[in-house]
Amino acid sequence: MSTFHDIIGLHTPTIEKLDEATWRGGVGMLSPLQSLILKAVIAASTSGLGGVPLYFVGELPPHVMGFCIIFAAGLMTGCSVVLFMEGLEHCNIMYAMIYTLLGAMLIHVIGYFITDTQDFHFVGLKGANASKALLIILSMSLHSLGEGISVGVSAQSEHESIGLLVVISLAIHNIPEGIATSLLLMSRGMNVWTASLFSVICNLPQPLMAIPSFLFMETFEHLLPFGFCLASGAMTYIVCSELIPESSEKLSRSLLISTFSTSLGIIVAIAVCAKHV
Incomplete structure (x- = not known):
């Protein structure tokens, strides 16, 4: 019977088993799951890079902040389009629309209960x-959670860990997401x-959900x-x-439409390129 250590690949090889090629391989010593976790964490962490250039900008005037928003x-809309198209690959359009509406309703209901609460506090912010x-x-x-399931299922179904190029594409995809969130x-x-x-915290569900979806692919594939x-x-x-009205x-x-369309196109282009990695 397989133990927990067997499942996640935490073996302690003997000296005799560590040949020269294994020492040179480095990451090759990791099991597929360990490699998946390492690479998914690295990819998720790159979202924090989105805030680095903002540190040097300082306080933004209202019209510049409007441009940034x-x-x-x-x-975000580009990500939404890509996610919806990904969903259509696994279900028909009726179910895709129902799930999409549920997502919108979920945020609406949560917002209904907390938006009008003037004494609501969150990490130093208050009110609206x-x-x-x-x-x-x-x-x-939620976006990162869906990506995490996809990462784990894909890695297991291909019987191999995520390749370096795929991780790079995830990282590149996460940087503009990090900029948007920041x-x-x-x-x-x-x-x-x-x-x-x-x-970065918003992207933590990506590696966290990749683990169970890798171990229990058949269950999570349906999700x-x-x-x-x-x-x-x-x-x-x-x-x-929120964002468009503000x-x-x-x-x-004219500036709003052109900026919105350009940034949407950037995400879609990145997603298309990642598909061909």
């Missing part, structure tokens, strides 16, 4: 800023370092369309109800 909205920051974090975390949290009054930290479309609906709701007060319509 709509840019982030485009990134605190509640909206929490909704942003929840929607981005910008949106900063627009609510959060400082750049706290915003960067939460952009892929639900996870993808739920996250798509949650992010779309945030964009439509940025429209600070920008002209």
Whole structure:
């Protein structure tokens, strides 16, 4: 019978078994699951890099913040489109629409209970800023959760750990997501370092969900369309109800549309490139 150590690959090889090739291999000594965890954590951590350039910018004037918000909205919408299309690969459009609506309703219900609470506090923020920051974090975390299931199922179904190029594509994909999350949290009054930290926290479900979905692929494979479309609906709701109305007060319509379309295209292009890795 397999022990827990056998499942996750925590073996202690004897000296005789460690040949020269194994020593040179380094990461090759890891089991597929250990390699998956390491690479998924690295990929998720890159989202924190999104806040680094923001540290050097300092305080942003209202029109620049409006530009940043709509840019982030485009990134989030691009992620939503990609997630919805991923969901369609695993279920029909009727179920995809239902799951997407559930995601939007989930964020709406949570927002209903906390938005009007004036004494609501969250990491130094209070009132509306605190509640909206929490909704942003929840929607981005749902997105990461769906990605984590996909990562684990894909790694197991291919009977190999995620390759370096796939991890690089995930990392590149996570950096603009980190920028979007950091910008949106900063627009609510959060400082750049706290915003960067939460952009990483939002991506923690990715490696955490990759582990059980790798070990129990058949069970979690059925959750892929639900996870993808739920996250798509949650992010779309945030964009439509919060980000676009706020940025429209600070920008002209032409600049808003062009910026939104450009950032949306960036995410879709990254996703298409990652598909061909």
